[in-house]
Amino acid sequence: MAQLSSSVNPVPMLKDELDIVIPTIRNLDFLEMWRPFFEQYHLIIIQDGDPLQTIKVPKGFDYELYNRNDINRILGQKASCISSKDSACRFFGYLVSKKKYIYTIDDDCFVANDPSGNDIIVIEQHIMNLLTPSTPHFFNTLYDPYASGADFVRGYPFSMREGALTVVSHGLWLNMPDYDAPTQLVKPLERNSRYVDAVMTIPKGTLFPMCGMNLAFDRELIGPAMYFGLMGHGQPIGGYDDMWAGWCVKVICDHMGWGVKTGLPYVWHSKASCNRLENLEKEYNGIFWQEEAIPFFQSVALPNECTSVQQCYLELAKQVKEKLGKVDPYFIKLADGMVTWTEAWEELNTPMATQN
Amino acid sequence: MAQLSSSVNPVPMLKDELDIVIPTIRNLDFLEMWRPFFEQYHLIIIQDGDPLQTIKVPKGFDYELYNRNDINRILGQKASCISSKDSACRFFGYLVSKKKYIYTIDDDCFVANDPSGNDIIVIEQHIMNLLTPSTPHFFNTLYDPYASGADFVRGYPFSMREGALTVVSHGLWLNMPDYDAPTQLVKPLERNSRYVDAVMTIPKGTLFPMCGMNLAFDRELIGPAMYFGLMGHGQPIGGYDDMWAGWCVKVICDHMGWGVKTGLPYVWHSKASCNRLENLEKEYNGIFWQEEAIPFFQSVALPNECTSVQQCYLELAKQVKEKLGKVDPYFIKLADGMVTWTEAWEELNTPMATQN
Numbered sequence: 037m038a039q040l041s042s043s044v045n046p047v048p049m050l051k052d053e054l055d056i057v058i059p060t061i062r063n064l065d066f067l068e069m070w071r072p073f074f075e076q077y078h079l080i081i082i083q084d085g086d087p088l089q090t091i092k093v094p095k096g097f098d099y100e101l102y103n104r105n106d107i108n109r110i111l112g113q114k115a116s117c118i119s120s121k122d123s124a125c126r127f128f129g130y131l132v133s134k135k136k137y138i139y140t141i142d143d144d145c146f147v148a149n150d151p152s153g154n155d156i157i158v159i160e161q162h163i164m165n166l167l168t169p170s171t172p173h174f175f176n177t178l179y180d181p182y183a184s185g186a187d188f189v190r191g192y193p194f195s196m197r198e199g200a201l202t203v204v205s206h207g208l209w210l211n212m213p214d215y216d217a218p219t220q221l222v223k224p225l226e227r228n229s230r231y232v233d234a235v236m237t238i239p240k241g242t243l244f245p246m247c248g249m250n251l252a253f254d255r256e257l258i259g260p261a262m263y264f265g266l267m268g269h270g271q272p273i274g275g276y277d278d279m280w281a282g283w284c285v286k287v288i289c290d291h292m293g294w295g296v297k298t299g300l301p302y303v304w305h306s307k308a309s310c311n312r313l314e315n316l317e318k319e320y321n322g323i324f325w326q327e328e329a330i331p332f333f334q335s336v337a338l339p340n341e342c343t344s345v346q347q348c349y350l351e352l353a354k355q356v357k358e359k360l361g362k363v364d365p366y367f368i369k370l371a372d373g374m375v376t377w378t379e380a381w382e383e384l385n386t387p388m389a390t391q392n
Numbered sequence: 393m394a395q396l397s398s399s400v401n402p403v404p405m406l407k408d409e410l411d412i413v414i415p416t417i418r419n420l421d422f423l424e425m426w427r428p429f430f431e432q433y434h435l436i437i438i439q440d441g442d443p444l445q446t447i448k449v450p451k452g453f454d455y456e457l458y459n460r461n462d463i464n465r466i467l468g469q470k471a472s473c474i475s476s477k478d479s480a481c482r483f484f485g486y487l488v489s490k491k492k493y494i495y496t497i498d499d500d501c502f503v504a505n506d507p508s509g510n511d512i513i514v515i516e517q518h519i520m521n522l523l524t525p526s527t528p529h530f531f532n533t534l535y536d537p538y539a540s541g542a543d544f545v546r547g548y549p550f551s552m553r554e555g556a557l558t559v560v561s562h563g564l565w566l567n568m569p570d571y572d573a574p575t576q577l578v579k580p581l582e583r584n585s586r587y588v589d590a591v592m593t594i595p596k597g598t599l600f601p602m603c604g605m606n607l608a609f610d611r612e613l614i615g616p617a618m619y620f621g622l623m624g625h626g627q628p629i630g631g632y633d634d635m636w637a638g639w640c641v642k643v644i645c646d647h648m649g650w651g652v653k654t655g656l657p658y659v660w661h662s663k664a665s666c667n668r669l670e671n672l673e674k675e676y677n678g679i680f681w682q683e684e685a686i687p688f689f690q691s692v693a694l695p696n697e698c699t700s701v702q703q704c705y706l707e708l709a710k711q712v713k714e715k716l717g718k719v720d721p722y723f724i725k726l727a728d729g730m731v732t733w734t735e736a737w738e739e740l741n742t743p744m745a746t747q748n
Contacts, residue, residue, distance in 0.1 A: 191601030245547030
């Protein structure tokens with residue numbers, strides 16, 4: 037079996053093909069710790085707060101920074117589809133990037149160590165996850181069969197061993213786990229110290245809670261579905277931006293025959309905002325709405341005629357309006373946002389625009 | 393969230409509710425290493441070869457031993473459904489056990505160590521897996537939410553947090569991975585040294601390759617579907633016994649709303665038979681047939697009227713005969729074996745029989 041092992045074939049670091057997207061409301065001192073790993077990449081920083089504030093970026097980094105005024109200027113009326121005052125705003129970076137891959141990370145995430153005490157090179161692992169196939173159609177009990185020292189186990193059909201194209205790599209978090217507000221309230225002291233040395237494919241037909249804290253994806257393929265919704269300022273919901281994107285992305289990947297991986301690499305998450313009651317207020321509606329949204333996404337069917345991600349996404353927007361619009365008028369507005377997002381994507385990512 | 397943690401609540405070891413089933417062709421010296429962990433349990437040993445040979449069991453173990461003559465005597469004509477000269481014969485032990493739980497292990501599996509060098513207490517972990525719920529309806533990115541120090545992550549629907557009843561716990565193997573014959577031929581030296589510290593639920597709708605080497609299950613609930621098929625002596629196929637059971641079990645668990653877990657605990661697998669060409673001969677037909685059988689199991693639908701495992705199993709046998717019978721007449725014989733197995737199960741496991 038072919039293997040992609042970092043010791044045998046060095047992982048290509050894709051310096052000219054990957055942008056790092058960071059949403060923030062403050063100075064990016066956290067980049068100092070990431071310097072050896074991020075300095076060779078281009079950063080897209082999205083300022084998630086008062087545009088009059090100045091965000092300081094440590095010297096030596098190659099970056100572009102957008103605040104709300106920039107977003108309004110670039111998108112005009114279409115800026116209405118971009119969340120403000122919520123880390124959801126990061127998806128504006130996906131729109132303006134010209135690269136094939138995106139890695140996005142929160143500014144309260146730091147370099148984690150593996151059990152041997154070595155720094156985890158997150159981007160290397162994400163690239164390895166994205167460049168090796170996924171296995172969404174049958175479960176491999178020894179996890180990623182393309183990892184070094186692993187393979188498909190007995191009983192894995194040979195016709196499925198070429199796998200599927202991987203378009204999303206969902207990394208995890210040591211220290212502060214990504215818990216919802218009620219769980220944070222109930223378990224204020226719980227920390228994640230379990231390093232699970234595995235990468236796995238989320239099977240076809242199974243939804244998962246996609247967290248945007250430590251996430252890489254193939255922008256060229258799945259970017260048009262990476263809309264983080266309408267959250268935060270002026271909206272009745274926050275904190276569900278990445279979840280919304282995850283449900284849409286997974287349904288579309290299943291339709292397109294693409295794979296989504298989760299597991300390694302870990303970052304060290306040291307929560308910036310520990311105001312758990314504030315989080316509860318923000319997530320409150322989402323806690324109820326997810327009970328309706330998840331069954332919707334579990335049963336949604338995309339017609340065969342949808343052969344591109346954009347077509348799938350517009351079809352999904354239509355069904356969101358029809359079915360979830362009955363749950364709350366917010367979903368009608370969100371469905372409109374999905375359509376506007378698709379228009380903005382087409383405007384900024386036509387062949388002319390991407391030739392740059 | 394409620395937790396079952398071995399440090400907080402000691403795992404009940406279920407001494408009177410669990411039998412250990414071991415198929416073997418030789419003296420059971422391997423039990424010496426397992427003495428501290430197995431001695432308190434009742435063993436059911438199934439002799440998988442010449443019934444005239446004597447199998448030596450180390451002193452101090454509480455066991456019953458069945459050879460082919462015993463099987464013929466107990467089951468009469470129905471003995472035709474029990475494989476002979478193949479480790480598949482182990483499933484006779486599931487039939488004659490009177491306990492709620494079964495743990496089955498191969499005689500070339502030894503006690504493994506965790507990364508801290510401690511002996512892994514396999515039965516304790518299997519019991520913990522079986523006594524805590526599964527999460528087949530939505531993926532939890534931090535793996536088993538019922539494990540100590542873990543929980544459901546943000547975005548996991550609250551209505552699904554009670555989970556589902558767990559009926560199968562599939563443990564893994566360090567050292568010799570469970571590879572098929574072609575992979576063994578290609579990678580004779582590959583060993584599994586990756587200790588993945590996780591237990592996870594195989595999602596609903598996803599099939600997996602179930603290995604019988606280190607497996608625990610709730611005999612009372614799923615036992616009637618744990619038929620390891622017709623393999624070995626006199627059959628055109630071997631080595632697919634546990635795979636066959638796994639496909640049937642998973643489809644039925646999905647229908648019944650029950651969960652199947654995989655991951656911890658590990659055993660140290662030191663392959664008894666290393667004749668890889670012989671394995672290829674044995675598995676040869678299976679390699680082709682699994683390409684037909686898996687799509688069959690992926691699309692099989694059990695009607696709502698099937699409300700017991702036996703009903704599901706007989707329905708499955710009917711569909712196997714109809715659909716896979718076209719692939720090879722072997723499947724017609726196998727479907728008949730499935731029906732005979734169900735009859736034997738009912739004969740030996742009527743309320744009268746189990747009262748014992």
